[in-house]
Structure formats: structure tokens, C-alpha cells
Amino acid sequence: xxxxxxxxxxxxxxxxxxxxxxxxxxxxxxxxxxxxxxxxxxxxxxxxxxxxxxxxxxxxxxxxxxxxxxxxxxxxxxxxxxxxxxxxxxxxxxxxxxxxxxxxxxxxxxxxxxxxxxxxxxxxxxxxxxxxxxxxxxxxxxxxxxxxxxxxxxxxxxxxxxxxxxxxxxxxxxxxxxxxxxxxxxxxxxxxxxxxxxxxxxxxxxxxxxxxxxxxxxxxxxxxxxxxxxxxxxxxxxxxxxxxxxxxxxxxxxxxxxxxxxxxxxxxxxxxxxxxxxxxxxxxxxxxxxxxxxxxxxxxxxxxxxxxxxxxxxxxxxxxxxxxxxxxxxxxxxxxxxxxxxxxxxxxxxxxxxxxxxxxxxxxxxxxxxxxxxxxxxxxxxxxxxxxxxxxxxxxxxxxxxxxxxxxxxxxxxxxxxxxxxxx
Numbered sequence: 001x002x003x004x005x006x007x008x009x010x011x012x013x014x015x016x017x018x019x020x021x022x023x024x025x026x027x028x029x030x031x032x033x034x035x036x037x038x039x040x041x042x043x044x045x046x047x048x049x050x051x052x053x054x055x056x057x058x059x060x061x062x063x064x065x066x067x068x069x070x071x072x073x074x075x076x077x078x079x080x081x082x083x084x085x086x087x088x089x090x091x092x093x094x095x096x097x098x099x100x101x102x103x104x105x106x107x108x109x110x111x112x113x114x115x116x117x118x119x120x121x122x123x124x125x126x127x128x129x130x131x132x133x134x135x136x137x138x139x140x141x142x143x144x145x146x147x148x149x150x151x152x153x154x155x156x157x158x159x160x161x162x163x164x165x166x167x168x169x170x171x172x173x174x175x176x177x178x179x180x181x182x183x184x185x186x187x188x189x190x191x192x193x194x195x196x197x198x199x200x201x202x203x204x205x206x207x208x209x210x211x212x213x214x215x216x217x218x219x220x221x222x223x224x225x226x227x228x229x230x231x232x233x234x235x236x237x238x239x240x241x242x243x244x245x246x247x248x249x250x251x252x253x254x255x256x257x258x259x260x261x262x263x264x265x266x267x268x269x270x271x272x273x274x275x276x277x278x279x280x281x282x283x284x285x286x287x288x289x290x291x292x293x294x295x296x297x298x299x300x301x302x303x304x305x306x307x308x309x310x311x312x313x314x315x316x317x318x319x320x321x322x323x324x325x326x327x328x329x330x331x332x333x334x335x336x337x338x339x340x341x342x343x344x345x346x347x348x349x350x351x352x353x354x355x356x357x358x359x360x361x362x363x364x365x366x367x368x369x370x371x372x373x374x375x376x377x378x379x380x381x382x383x384x385x386x387x388x389x390x391x392x393x394x395x396x397x398x399x400x401x402x403x404x405x406x407x408x409x410x411x412x413x414x415x416x417x418x419x420x421x422x423x424x
Contacts, residue, residue: 014029054068
């Protein structure tokens with residue numbers, strides 16, 4: 001959530017951010033706009049009929065099964081009431097739920113006034129910094145992110161059921177990216193790590209990481225993003241912390257603009273109670289340029305909702321001002337989220353968890369499902385990663401390729417795998 005911005009002066013327009021299931025869009029309305037006027041603007045600009053709109057200032061609306069319960073901006077007697085009188089101010093995030101199918105509108109490009117630099121002696125770096133105006137980016141580079149329901153559920157079940165959202169957990173997401181930028185996540189690999197309340201440390205470039213990459217590659221997948229959860233031990237009035245944004249930037253800088261980050265969080269639903277939500281994001285192009293140019297300060301800001309920079313930039317959220325700390329919300333570009341069922345199962349215990357621990361008994365149980373072909377029984381990423389601890393990586397590459405093609409596993413490999421599982 002963002003702090004309430006300063007109300008605009010009379011005769012001016014102000015901006016609203018409208019968050020929907022399809023992403024975030026921006027609308028300009030007159031400063032004396034009423035609730036009914038906002039509905040009509042949404043109908044005209046976003047193509048959602050007035051009768052199909054449910055509006056609220058509460059984020060829980062988007063995942064509620066009973067949107068009628070959100071009555072703070074409910075259609076009725078308040079239609080002629082000014083938005084500001086209802087707590088809707090400049091820069092406010094308004095949540096919109098609807099049933100129609102629509103295409104998000106093109107991003108409204110911000111217009112800014114240039115500041116003269118005549119008569120002032122500045123270094124080149126200083127001139128660049130003075131002209132860096134922090135702007136929001138509404139359009140992501142990825143069209144959507146679709147999660148295999150089984151692997152997504154396995155991750156959230158652990159952070160919710162076992163960790164109780166008291167500790168952060170990290171995972172690598174493997175899948176595919178289409179030419180249109182549609183990301184499909186089919187595997188979540190959880191590497192060795194140390195999780196704490198507000199941070200985590202990932203062990204990288206381990207032998208297990210190498211095996212995971214090879215197995216994913218032979219299944220037809222590559223790394224497409226990261227996933228982590230937010231703990232519920234402290235109340236927060238912001239979406240992501242500076243630590244979380246820095247982690248996102250670190251990996252997006254390496255993997256490019258088709259890289260995504262999924263954040264698992266607990267949201268309060270008025271009807272259903274606490275609900276687990278997956279929120280996918282990318283960082284803005286501007287954020288990535290600032291990060292790659294080394295402007296992220298090594299010392300974090302006192303307030304975790306802010307990212308501290310080594311140079312001052314121009315912030316423009318109602319009032320322009322020079323600052324060396326940026327609200328992390330400016331960096332985030334939400335993505336459309338979808339769900340699917342992929343070809344890889346997720347029944348084998350997952351690596352590097354406190355509980356349950358992977359055992360040969362788990363392997364034996366899955367191999368005894370004789371109603372499936374042998375390749376189908378092996379079609380579980382975490383099972384294959386477990387097997388890779390016992391087999392040469394070149395042999396594993398051949399086995400996984402056969403699993404991917406649903407071919408016939410060689411008898412020699414069957415014998416070895418059965419022996420590992422204790423099947424005679």
C-alpha cells in the first residue's frame with residue numbers, strides 16, 4: 001500500500017492506478033470527479049461496462065469469491081459523491097473486478113517538463129542523474145505467466161503448512177517462454193538455502209544445481225524466473241522490501257527482460273479468511289538500468305519499502321522532488337497470471353526441505369505404479385534429481401531424454417533404478 005498522496009490543486013487532473021486481473025493501468029480524471037464519473041471513465045477508456053464493474057480500495061477484491069461484500073465503492077447512492085470525499089486521492093490504487101474478456105489498453109506515456117541546466121557547472125554523471133526522472137512502467141515484457149498447478153501448490157503448501165509463513169523460501173522456476181512472451185512454469189527447484197524472517201541466502205553453483213539444470217534442459221525447460229514467499233511475522237504497508245527488489249534485480253540483470261519473479265503472499269479475504277496468493281512481477285526497464293549502472297546503494301534504506309541510491313533522482317508522484325531513496329512500488333510491473341497442468345508430476349518429496357525427507361521408499365512407491373509405463377513413472381523432476389545422486393550425469397541425460405519423449409527406458413537402466421529402489 002502507498003501513503004496517501006497530496007490532493008491536487010483545483011482545476012487539475014489527477015492519476016489513478018487501476019489494478020485488474022490483467023495488470024495495472026492508469027487513468028486521468030478531473031480532480032472533482034465523482035464515483036459515477038470514474039465508472040464512466042473506466043467504461044470509456046478500459047472497455048468494461050458500468051454494470052460489470054466492481055470497485056474497491058481493498059486488494060482482496062481481486063481474489064474474492066463474493067465481490068459484492070466489498071462495498072466501500074459500491075454502486076448506489078454514492079455515485080454523485082466526489083472521489084476525494086471517499087478517500088480516493090491522486091495516485092491511489094483502485095481495484096477493479098469484472099467478467100468480460102478484454103485486452104489491456106496501451107500504456108499511457110507520462111509527459112514531463114525538461115529542466116534547464118544553463119549556468120550550472122555539472123559533471124557528466126551529475127547531468128545524467130539530474131535528468132533521471134523515476135517513472136512507472138505499466139507494460140511488462142512478458143505477456144503472462146502460467147503456473148503448473150501441481151508445482152505451484154507444492155511450493156505454497158510448504159511455506160504455508162510447514163513454515164507457517166514465518167520463514168522465507170526461495171525456488172528456481174523452469175519452463176518455457178513463447179515468442180509472444182508468454183511464460184510457462186512447469187518445475188520449481190528448491191536449492192540449498194538458509195531462510196530467515198526477512199531474508200534468505202541461496203547456495204549457488206552447487207553440484208545439485210548443475211544436475212538440476214541438465215535434467216530441466218533434457219525435459220525441454222530452461223530457467224525462466226525465481227519464486228519466493230513473504231512472511232507474515234510483521235505487518236507491512238508495502239508490496240516488496242528493498243532486499244526483495246535487489247534479489248529480483250540481480251537475477252533479471254543476468255537473464256534478461258523475459259525473466260519473471262513470483263511472490264507468494266498471504267492475503268486476507270473478508271469471506272474466506274487468509275488466502276495464499278501468487279503475484280508475478282517484472283522490474284521496470286528504468287530500475288534495471290539504474291541497477292546495472294551501479295546506483296543501488298550497498299547500505300539499505302532505514303525504511304524497507306525504499307531502495308537507497310548512490311545518486312539523487314527526480315521523483316514525480318504528484319510533486320517533483322530530488323531524492324536518493326525510491327519507493328519500491330515504482331519498480332514493479334505486475335503480470336497476468338494463468339494456470340495449467342504440465343506434463344511433469346510433482347509427487348516425489350522435494351529436495352532440501354526439513355520435511356518430508358527424500359528416501360528410497362518414496363522412489364519404490366512411485367515405481368510400483370505399474371498402470372503407467374516406466375518412463376511415465378519417472379516423469380517427476382524431483383524424483384529424477386534424486387536419482388541423479390546415484391547415477392552418472394551422462395546416463396541421467398539419456399534417461400531424462402527418454403522420459404521427455406515417453407520412450408522405452410533401456411533394460412539396463414531399469415535394472416539399476418530398481419536396484420536403487422530396493423525392488424527385486
